Amino acid sequence: MAKRVLLISLLLTSFTALGTAKKVESIKEIIWLQSYTPPFHITKSDKAPQGGLCDNLTEQLINTITDVKHTRLVVPQQRINKYLNEGKNVCFPCVIYKKNNNHILKLSNPTTVYPPFFVLTTKELAPKLTKKYGSPINLINLLADQHYIYGQAAARKFSNKINTIISNTKSNNSSSLSWSSENESQAVIARLSHGFIDYSIDYPFMADYFNKQERFNNIVSLPLAGNETDFIRGAVGCAVKAENNFASQAIKKINDALKATILQSSEYIKSQHIFLNSNFADFNKHYQQQVINFEQPSIAVPTNTAH
Numbered sequence: 001m002a003k004r005v006l007l008i009s010l011l012l013t014s015f016t017a018l019g020t021a022k023k024v025e026s027i028k029e030i031i032w033l034q035s036y037t038p039p040f041h042i043t044k045s046d047k048a049p050q051g052g053l054c055d056n057l058t059e060q061l062i063n064t065i066t067d068v069k070h071t072r073l074v075v076p077q078q079r080i081n082k083y084l085n086e087g088k089n090v091c092f093p094c095v096i097y098k099k100n101n102n103h104i105l106k107l108s109n110p111t112t113v114y115p116p117f118f119v120l121t122t123k124e125l126a127p128k129l130t131k132k133y134g135s136p137i138n139l140i141n142l143l144a145d146q147h148y149i150y151g152q153a154a155a156r157k158f159s160n161k162i163n164t165i166i167s168n169t170k171s172n173n174s175s176s177l178s179w180s181s182e183n184e185s186q187a188v189i190a191r192l193s194h195g196f197i198d199y200s201i202d203y204p205f206m207a208d209y210f211n212k213q214e215r216f217n218n219i220v221s222l223p224l225a226g227n228e229t230d231f232i233r234g235a236v237g238c239a240v241k242a243e244n245n246f247a248s249q250a251i252k253k254i255n256d257a258l259k260a261t262i263l264q265s266s267e268y269i270k271s272q273h274i275f276l277n278s279n280f281a282d283f284n285k286h287y288q289q290q291v292i293n294f295e296q297p298s299i300a301v302p303t304n305t306a307h
Contacts, residue, residue, distance in 0.1 A: 027249045029069040030238075032058050033084075033092040035077040037185045039209040039275050040094050054094040054234070056271035057111055057262065061093070061236070064257040078155035084239045089246050091254070096157065097233035105237035106247035108254045111263070112272050113290045114203055114232040115280045117158055118221040120192060121199040126220045129199065136223035142199070143169035151197030153188050158201060159230060166201075186210065193218055203232075204279040221279075233290055263292055 034041050034054075042052035050056050062070040073090070075083060083090050084104050097110050119137050121129060125148075133142045143150060143166065150166075157163060189210045191197050204221035211217050236254050238247040262268050269287070276283050 025244055027068055027089060027244060027246050029071060029089050030065070030250055031071045031073050031088060031090045032062070033080055033090050034058070034072055034074045035080060035094070036074070037077055037094075039205070040185075050267070050271040050274065053112070053272065053275050056268050057236075058093045060262045060265060060268060061254060061257055064261060065253050068253070076155075077153065080155070084237075085241060087241045087243060088239065089242050089250070091236055091238040091250055093236045095235050095237040096159070097235040098160065103240060106240050106251050108236040108238075108251050109258055110233040110235050110291045110294050111258065112234040112276075113283070113286045114234065114276065115205070116224065116227045116230045116232070117162055117201050118204045118207075118223055119199050120189075120202050120207055120219055120221055122192065122195075123218045123220050125198055126222060130222060134225060136225040136228070139165055139201075139224050139227075140169055148198040149196075151188060151191055151200050153185065156188075156202075159232060161230065162201065162224075162227075186213075189216060189219060205275050208278055209275065231286055231290065 038052055040053045041055055044051050044055070051059070058072075073083070080092055081104065084092070092105075093111070095105060095107070097107060119129070119139070119142070129137060129142065129148070132145075139162070142148065158166070185202075185206065188197075188200055188202075189206070192200055193216045201224075202221075207219040207221040211219055236251070238250040238254075240247045272287070273283065280286075
């Protein structure tokens with residue numbers, strides 16, 4: 001009987017040791033996904049020394065998290081979910097923060113705050129839209145009007161509220177989707193500028209950014225009714241389907257780095273100001289309230305890739 005008890009004890013100890021060994025195995029690499037979507041991702045140059053909105057964040061995370069290997073991988077926006085679903089150690093630094101659980105991504109603490117989404121259209125068409133649909137714009141009525149063509153990048157997602165409005169309103173109406181794999185955001189702006197679509201939805205700073213490019217100067221942004229306080233927070237998302245509890249391990253390292261240095265970094269805050277400040281007079285206040293003073297909810301995982 002004593003021998004049997006001893007054998008059972010040894011077996012339990014072995015199983016516990018194996019479980020513990022597997023549990024504490026540390027991740028070795030983070031693969032950082034990057035898409036063709038200026039101004040969120042921009043190749044560094046004299047005109048953009050800090051890159052895009054999410055580039056300085058990625059750079060500082062790589063420089064701060066020194067105990068793992070870092071690899072960058074540039075992929076089309078519409079293929080990001082494919083990489084997230086393949087079970088590899090991937091993180092995407094440019095997702096929209098949401099509170100609902102998701103089987104694809106685990107979310108970091110918020111990294112920045114964006115102004116509410118606007119309607120983007122042309123200078124010529126803007127007065128007609130505001131006259132017919134008000135200022136701010138009634139989005140449901142605009143989307144329901146088949147006289148005007150709505151367009152967006154195929155992989156583009158917005159807030160839950162706007163996603164639902166688009167889905168419900170356009171379910172029986174055609175929308176023009178851009179499937180370009182190179183510079184998706186510019187492809188939509190180009191189609192808008194040249195009259196192939198009449199309007200889109202995006203952040204107001206998108207109009208400012210592309211109007212400064214040599215090819216465009218006729219894009220304007222119009223506020224949406226009932227959306228004036230719907231600020232959007234950004235975050236980093238890591239693949240839940242990766243093995244070895246990768247997402248939880250990576251997010252812990254990312255949150256530690258964000259809290260310790262990055263979110264208070266003057267270099268990082270400057271990289272946000274460059275693109276956001278002209279459309280977001282209270283950026284500093286909202287950044288302090290919604291990012292620096294963020295309190296982690298019990299559940300915090302996004303449902304869509306982003307930006």
